[in-house]
Amino acid sequence: MSILINKDTKVIVQGITGRDGGFHTSKMNEYGTNIVGGISPGKGGTEVDGVPVFDTVEEAVKATGANVSVIFVPAPFAGDAIMEASYAGVELVVCITEGVPVHDMMKAAQVLKQNGTKLIGANCPGLITPDECLIGILPAMIFKKGNVGLISRSGTLTYEVVNMLTENDLGQSTCVGIGGDPVSGLYFIDLLEMYENDPATDAVVLIGEIGGDAEEQAARYIKENMTKPVVAFIAGQSAPPGKRMGHAGAIISSGSGTAEEKIKAFGEAGVPVAKEPGEIPRLVKEKLGL
Amino acid sequence: MKIHEFQARNLFKEYGIPVPDGVVCHSLEEVKAMVPDDDRLRVVKAQVHVGGRGKAGGVKLAKTKAEAVEIAGQILGMDIKGLTVEKVMVADAVDIEKEFYVGLINDRNTKSVTLMASAEGGVEIEEVARVSPEKIIKLTIDPVMGLMEWQARKVALQLFNDPKQMRQAASILGKLYRLYVETDSSLAEINPLVVTPDKKVLAIDGKMNFDDNALYRRPKILALREATPEEEKEIDANEKGLSYIKLDGNIGCMVNGAGLAMATMDMIKLYGGEPANFLDIGGSSNPEKVVEAMNILLSDKNVKAVMINIFGGITRCDDVARGLVTAMKKINTDIPVVIRLSGTNAKEGLDIIREYGLPTVSTMSEAAQKAIELSRKGI
Numbered sequence: 001m002s003i004l005i006n007k008d009t010k011v012i013v014q015g016i017t018g019r020d021g022g023f024h025t026s027k028m029n030e031y032g033t034n035i036v037g038g039i040s041p042g043k044g045g046t047e048v049d050g051v052p053v054f055d056t057v058e059e060a061v062k063a064t065g066a067n068v069s070v071i072f073v074p075a076p077f078a079g080d081a082i083m084e085a086s087y088a089g090v091e092l093v094v095c096i097t098e099g100v101p102v103h104d105m106m107k108a109a110q111v112l113k114q115n116g117t118k119l120i121g122a123n124c125p126g127l128i129t130p131d132e133c134l135i136g137i138l139p140a141m142i143f144k145k146g147n148v149g150l151i152s153r154s155g156t157l158t159y160e161v162v163n164m165l166t167e168n169d170l171g172q173s174t175c176v177g178i179g180g181d182p183v184s185g186l187y188f189i190d191l192l193e194m195y196e197n198d199p200a201t202d203a204v205v206l207i208g209e210i211g212g213d214a215e216e217q218a219a220r221y222i223k224e225n226m227t228k229p230v231v232a233f234i235a236g237q238s239a240p241p242g243k244r245m246g247h248a249g250a251i252i253s254s255g256s257g258t259a260e261e262k263i264k265a266f267g268e269a270g271v272p273v274a275k276e277p278g279e280i281p282r283l284v285k286e287k288l289g290l
Numbered sequence: 291m292k293i294h295e296f297q298a299r300n301l302f303k304e305y306g307i308p309v310p311d312g313v314v315c316h317s318l319e320e321v322k323a324m325v326p327d328d329d330r331l332r333v334v335k336a337q338v339h340v341g342g343r344g345k346a347g348g349v350k351l352a353k354t355k356a357e358a359v360e361i362a363g364q365i366l367g368m369d370i371k372g373l374t375v376e377k378v379m380v381a382d383a384v385d386i387e388k389e390f391y392v393g394l395i396n397d398r399n400t401k402s403v404t405l406m407a408s409a410e411g412g413v414e415i416e417e418v419a420r421v422s423p424e425k426i427i428k429l430t431i432d433p434v435m436g437l438m439e440w441q442a443r444k445v446a447l448q449l450f451n452d453p454k455q456m457r458q459a460a461s462i463l464g465k466l467y468r469l470y471v472e473t474d475s476s477l478a479e480i481n482p483l484v485v486t487p488d489k490k491v492l493a494i495d496g497k498m499n500f501d502d503n504a505l506y507r508r509p510k511i512l513a514l515r516e517a518t519p520e521e522e523k524e525i526d527a528n529e530k531g532l533s534y535i536k537l538d539g540n541i542g543c544m545v546n547g548a549g550l551a552m553a554t555m556d557m558i559k560l561y562g563g564e565p566a567n568f569l570d571i572g573g574s575s576n577p578e579k580v581v582e583a584m585n586i587l588l589s590d591k592n593v594k595a596v597m598i599n600i601f602g603g604i605t606r607c608d609d610v611a612r613g614l615v616t617a618m619k620k621i622n623t624d625i626p627v628v629i630r631l632s633g634t635n636a637k638e639g640l641d642i643i644r645e646y647g648l649p650t651v652s653t654m655s656e657a658a659q660k661a662i663e664l665s666r667k668g669i
Contacts, residue, residue, distance in 0.1 A: 027604065075503065101504035102396050103474050106433040109401035139603030141634055154549020156601045160654075163601070163633055180548060182398050209549060212398045235552035238537075238559040239568070246533040246548025246570040248503060249398070254416040259556075276557055278655055 002129035002174045003149070003194040003201070004092060004118070005068065009133045012066040012090075013038040014057065014073055014081045016048045020096075021072035024137050025049050028070075031134040036064035057088035070126065070135050071095040078122055079104025086117040093185070094135050095121035102248075105183040112185070119185025123248065125155040125177035136177070146171015148284060149195040151188060152207035153180050153247065157235060161207060161277050168281035173201040180247025182211070188218035196226050203229045203287050205280060206271075210236035211250045211257045219265035229287035232266045233274045234259045291500045293514045294337040296379045298478075298496035305469040307462050307480070309493050312381025321362040325380050329354040334361045337377040338370050339518070341414070346370045351383060373518065384492060389482035390449055391415050392463060394470045396477075396501075397430070403470065405429040405437065405463065407445050411482035437467040450485075458491040459483070473511050474504030523586070530582050531572055539564025541661050542587040542596040542625075544580070546571050554599045557654050563662035566593045580617035588623055595665035596627045597657050607631045607639030615646045626664040630657035 011028070015021040016038025026049045029035050037052050037060040044055035054060035057069060069085040071078060071093065078097040085093045086108075093112070100122045112119050120127055126136010130143040142159055144166045152158040158177050165172065176191055178184060188206060195201045208215040215234065222230050237259040239245050241252040252258050266273045272287075274280045296314045303309055313324040314337065325332070332355075336348030343349050348370050352358035358380050368375045389411030397404040407427045410418045418425055427448055431437050439460070446459040462483065470478045477499040484494050505512045517525055520536060527534035533548060537555075541563050545551035548570045555565040567590065571583050587596060602610050610631060618627070630651050631639040640650045651657045 076506065099503045101474055101507075102476060102501045103433070103471065103504065106396065106401055106403065110433045137604065139634060142603070152549070154547065156545075156547025156603065157549030157553050159603050159633060160550055160553075160601050183396065183401050207549070209552060214398070217399075233553075235549050235556060237556040238565060239552060239555070240535075240537060243535050243568075244502075245535065245552050245568055250548065250552070276560060276655060277553055278653060 001198050001200040002132065003191070003198050004127060004174060004176070005129050005133040005135060007034075007132040009068050009135075010034050010036045010064060010066045011068045011070060011133075011135055012036060012057065012060045012064065013051070014069055014071045014085065016040055016051065016053060016072070017043050018072055018074075020137075022048055024072065025051060027140070028134055031140045033133050033135060036066050057084045057090070061088045061090060066090060068092045068094065068135060071097055071122075073097060075099035075101070079108045082108040082119065083111045086112050086115045090117065092118045092120065094124070094126050095119065095185075096124060096126060096136055097121075098123040100181065102181070102183050105181065109183060109185075120176060121179040121181075121184060123181045124179030124184070125158065127174060127176040129174045130172055138175070138177070142166055143175065144171040147173055147200060147202040149173045149198070149201040149204040150175040150207070151191045151204065152177050153209050153249070154207055154235065157207060157277065161205065161233070161280055164278065164281050165205070165284070168285070170281055170284055173198060180209075180249050182249035188214050189221045192218060192221055192226060192230070196228055201228065203231065203284055205284060206230055206232045208232065208234045208262055209247070209250050210234075210239050210245065210252050210259055211247070213257065215262035216265040219262075219269040219271060222271055223269035230271050231274065231280055231283040231287060232271050233277055233280060234262045291502055291505060291511070291515055292339045293498055293500075294339070294377070294516070295335065295496060296337055296377070297514050298498040299493075301469055301473070301498065302480075302493050302496055305465045307465050307469075307493050308490070310382040310384050312379050314377055314379050315362065316377050318359060318363055318366065321359050321378070321380060325355055325358055327355060331383040332358050332380055333383045334358055334365060335379045335381070336365050336368060336370060336375040337379055338373045338375055340371045340373060343370060348375060384484060384494060385487050386482070386484045386494075387487050388485045390484070391418070391479070391481045392466065392483050393477070393479035393481065394466060394475070400430045402433055403431045403467070405431060405445060405467070407449060409449055411484070415479070415481065431467070436471065437464060439464065452489065455485055455489060455491055462491060462493070473498075474501045474508055475499065476501045527586055531579060532583055532586065533568070533570040534586055535568040536590060537565050537567050538592075539566045540592045540594040541665050542566045542569070542590065542593040543599065544569050544571060544583050544587060544596065545599045546601060550599065550601060554597065554654065554658070557658040558597065558662065561655070561658045561662055563658065563665065566590055577613045577616035580613055581620050584617065584621045584623075588625060593625060595661045596625055597661035598627060598629045599654060599657060600631050602631060602633035602635060602639060606635040607633055608635045608642060611639035611642035615642060618646065618648065626667075628657050628660045628664065630654060
């Protein structure tokens with residue numbers, strides 16, 4: 001088992017004829033992800049990397065039975081692309097695009113809620129169930145099948161941590177990059193609940209950062225609801241207030257959203273917080289009794 | 291993106307939100323020319339992008355025009371929290387019977403715009419939220435439906451007893467919401483919203499921020515941008531595909547990815563150093579981007595050592611290393627550089643760097659310690 005995606009997942013790519021969409025379609029194909037179609041309005045009937053291209057998501061879903069859509073379209077069109085996928089009836093939308101206006105995301109979020117569609121991102125690297133399905137821009141070679149789940153607001157920092165887990169023989173069940181925007185799709189609590197219910201996951205690594213209070217909410221959730229161990233890391237302990245640290249959502253505003261508050265919340269929930277990423281594998285091993 | 295109070299005021303006016311009369315002046319000559327020749331009570335306010343202007347002496351009352359000119363002379367050129375005052379607003383002072391707060395923000399948790407209002411106006415809303423959160427009325431607005439009239443009335447009814455004032459306030463809320471959505475705002479505050487003795491409802495002070503990601507479709511808002519020299523540098527870096535924020539330390543960092551860049555800064559601090567900046571160069575190993583990034587880093591004269599921390603994912607470390615070497619050849623500096631590569635083909639990458647003659651390390655903590663050591667040698 002795993003969460004969200006597995007070997008039976010059928011994926012379509014919105015923006016498949018773009019540079020990034022095309023490149024990562026071939027990478028996902030190489031990994032063995034079941035890419036069944038792509039969407040590029042006006043280019044229906046053509047092919048990219050052996051994948052049939054459709055004009056609309058609706059046509060693609062009808063023709064292929066796809067249940068997940070991954071979005072690579074430019075930021076001004078991403079909000080609309082998310083809504084198109086939702087109305088076409090896919091179960092999960094993964095939006096890789098960076099720089100989507102917040103007001104577009106708020107509208108899309110409302111549509112997703114109404115239609116019961118799940119979203120990962122935007123501004124995220126995607127997700128992977130090793131050896132089964134990779135969706136997004138994650139570097140395949142660092143992952144290894146195993147029993148550790150991982151959720152992160154970051155991209156390369158996630159790869160860094162996954163690489164260390166793999167080097168320490170700690171394989172992963174499913175890794176999800178939820179993205180660095182202030183308004184996004186599935187967040188810590190949603191995914192923690194899925195990991196708690198996933199027989200393939202025995203421990204979870206949570207990588208948070210400054211901005212918002214999702215980590216504090218996650219800490220409370222873990223304390224009250226989780227039986228599986230969680231290990232955390234928070235980036236941005238040295239970040240100054242009022243400055244956006246690369247990610248649109250990584251900002252300490254009016255004194256809230258600091259790393260200290262988040263670390264304290266995890267401490268109170270009995271979740272060990274690594275001082276540096278290098279400590280994470282050891283903390284996971286301790287929790288798993290290895 | 292932030293704008294000045296007078297710019298927010300102008301937007302309020304454009305959307306029909308009543309504000310007191312006033313003018314914005316860049317010099318004493320302008321104050322003399324633009325302020326009407328009569329002696330009524332006015333308020334002179336510094337226009338800078340920081341809070342706490344009043345406490346810093348940047349907001350003062352004037353009884354006559356002559357006094358307004360004199361006070362403007364004191365405030366223009368004043369330093370408030372490191373920013374020089376280049377503009378003042380001279381506005382009619384209003385008799386205030388009662389002050390309120392109203393504001394709109396993008397709320398992460400509800401994924402909606404949240405309307406906040408309070409009868410505790412004129413003070414910082416964060417302070418009210420901390421001390422007496424029950425005094426803040428909150429309303430989540432459906433992003434598809436927008437703020438419905440009955441919702442605006444419902445909030446206004448909790449603040450105003452007089453039906454006329456209640457209707458004025460509800461109308462102001464509706465207009466503020468329309469302004470908020472039509473400008474891709476991320477924060478809009480009227481603080482205070484006041485009632486005058488003749489029962490008028492007026493916006494006395496306003497603040498608006500905007501979503502940087504939406505500026506491409508808001509040219510009128512973008513035209514209002516006035517960046518400080520520091521922000522100018524950040525905007526400039528952004529246009530080159532880099533994300534840069536200057537800090538106060540002496541160890542420059544160059545990293546691919548925002549999360550890893552934050553973790554790198556934290557690591558430097560953890561081992562007793564001080565990071566000079568946040569710098570995310572994004573996904574590629576393009577040598578030109580590395581050169582641009584180094585130039586930005588080294589333009590900060592506090593930098594005594596540089597730590598480059600790259601995780602090679604789809605772009606393999608050997609490719610990254612070749613890019614770095616090409617870039618390094620173009621950069622002429624005595625500042626010591628430590629390079630740490632990890633991920634795909636890390637060994638091959640590190641060999642390439644070592645061959646070129648730069649120190650390499652394989653873990654982040656080693657890199658941070660080495661950079662700190664090198665930064666201290668230079669002093």
